[in-house]
Amino acid sequence: MEIFLIRLLQFMLAISILVLLHEGGHFFFSKLFGVRVEKFYLFFDPWFHLFEFKPKKSDTTYGVGWLPLGGYCKISGMIDESFDTEQMKQPAQPWEFRSKPAWQRLLIMIGGVLVNFLLALFIYSMVLFYWGDSYMPVQNMTMGMKFNTEAKAIGFQDGDVPVGTDQKEFKKFDIDLFRNIADAKTVTVKRKGKLVTITLPEDMSLLKMLKSEPAFMRPIIPAEVDSVMPDMAAAKTGIRKGDRIVAFNGAPVNSWCDFDDQIGVMTDVMTATAKTTKDSLKVRTTTLVYKSKATGQLDTAKVVLSPELQLGVGKTSLMTYYKPVTTEYGFLESFPAGIKYGIGVLRGYVDDMKYVFTADGAKSLGGFGAIGSLFPPVWDWMLFWRMTAFLSIILAFMNILPIPALDGGHVLFLIYEMVTGRAPSEKFLLRAEYVGFTILILLMVVANLNDVLRWLGFMH
Known part of the structure; x- marks a missing residue:
């Protein structure tokens, strides 16, 4: 129960930070261009809210909802998840979203994604500045790896030390190592002091490697x-x-x-x-x-x-037998290093999206339970901030997808307007919003149902 509460608190804190800053991005550009923001909410508030206030001489009501599935920034004169059609029937006002030039509306819509992406790069930079980058070089793990049956069928042997692929040399034992193997044609290992090249089959899959039980590859650690x-x-x-x-x-x-x-x-x-x-x-x-x-x-x-x-x-752990390597970064050095690291995380996440459209990928979708379980079972600020940065990148990428009801859907329609000079009709935008909202609800149901099935033991 204690572990559950620690993970829940970390998840709620991370989501609160990310949602507030995401919606803050929309809020900032709205105010910059003189667009009225009617409501600014952390979490959703169907039927009732936990907290709400409206400052004097302000057009914006601030509040906290009870449903922790996100948040929202209700912008005047815009068709969004509030489905406020009555407002759209009234004559356009100069302070409304629909009255502004397309380029200003575009910046308002990408504001949340922009803030989330920049936040992730900033967090990664500060993590590298404060804690440095500590890792266990793969080639120093001289006891080698333990491989499962599928890996041995390819040509790996217990005790092999991975060196690299035909594309790049291995650095850390992390998901990038498996990703590199999945994308490579050959992999080189050190076996009994000699380098051996293994030819990989064309159907190598990162998802299969990560989901296999026992794992495709695990470091050998003596059972002490x-x-x-x-x-x-x-x-x-x-x-x-x-x-x-x-x-x-x-x-x-x-x-x-x-x-x-x-x-x-x-x-x-x-x-x-x-x-x-x-x-x-x-x-x-x-x-x-x-x-x-x-x-x-x-x-x-x-x-x-x-x-x-x-x-x-x-x-015992790897730390018992191997000494980690730590790269320290000065304040100014941490920013290019953090940007490079964050872009690498984004590139890997985008590359992995191809698995979502497979049967195994659909089963691997996870909801709030799966996300919460990614946080450590003890409160570790470094791991917390790394996980928050990762979620910030996911939030940015998912929101920019061209799906109606997401920021990316609005951006798609705005780009269409800027290219053609004609805006989609309000009737079309409203229908698109309903379709997009339905898709998102279905995806959320599937992802959280997978969590339940995994918890019940019907799915791995």
Whole structure:
């Protein structure tokens, strides 16, 4: 419950910042060009609101709604998600959106996207300035990687150290590494001190690599115990910090990858056969062989895992065996570095959009639950700001898509007007807004339904 609340608070804070600044972009350009803003709201307020006030001598009502799905800036004389048709029936007023030149209306519409994109670049720059860029060079991970069956069929072997592809050299073990493999023709690995080139099939898919279970590629980390949780299976067995697990559930364990794979096997068995408490206990009862750090001897023990199939140990991590590299940035240096980093994130996100239009991609869509789970389970300001910047880029990109009801839809119609000299009719714009709004609602339903199905265990 504590983890859920921490993630929820981070999600709500990030969304509040992004929505306020996004709508603030529309607000800024509206005021700059003398367009009246009737309402400025954080979150939506169907039927009622949580808070509202209107300053004296102001045309704008500010408020907080109860439905945290975004926010809005209601601009006079504009067909938007408020579907205010009565206002549009009245004669155009000089302070209305529809009375302004097309280029001013265009800037008003892209204001939110512009602010979100610039915000992301600024956050990335400040993160690099304050914390620097710390990472584990892939080529320094000398114990290599653990590969799944599909990867081994291509030609990878456990212990291989990825070096690069025919397109670029690997730097970090992150999503870009998998993205580079998906787009490459060959990949080079270091195997037993020698460089080996592996030819990749044409149907390599980033989505399949990320969704495969076990994972396509994982760093090999020795199964050494970093900590022991009191009153759980490991503590009752006598396992201590520094002990190493060498076998579990009847299978040899050379790394935490092997241990996790066996937990996966037990999870599948539990799902398929554990209909009663007795069945569950049978699945959770297994054998464990570990090497004691104190004596150097092998000990075999019978353990009963928790109902969540937890042994009750903290695992060693990459940081235990490898020293990270940190690149520091001065204040002025951080801006070009942050801009380069942010553009790279945007380029990767846009490139990954091609998977959305596949069956697996549709199943991978996530709603608010999936987004919230991306935040760390503990409050970490660096990770929080990185995640906020990432969401800001997503918000900017998604809003500029040429879908009616999004900023990009309005921009599309404005560009049409600027090119042809003729504005679409108000009747057409209203119908387009309804269509776009329906599409967005359907996408939101599908994405959040996927979250529910994953939570219920019907989808991975």
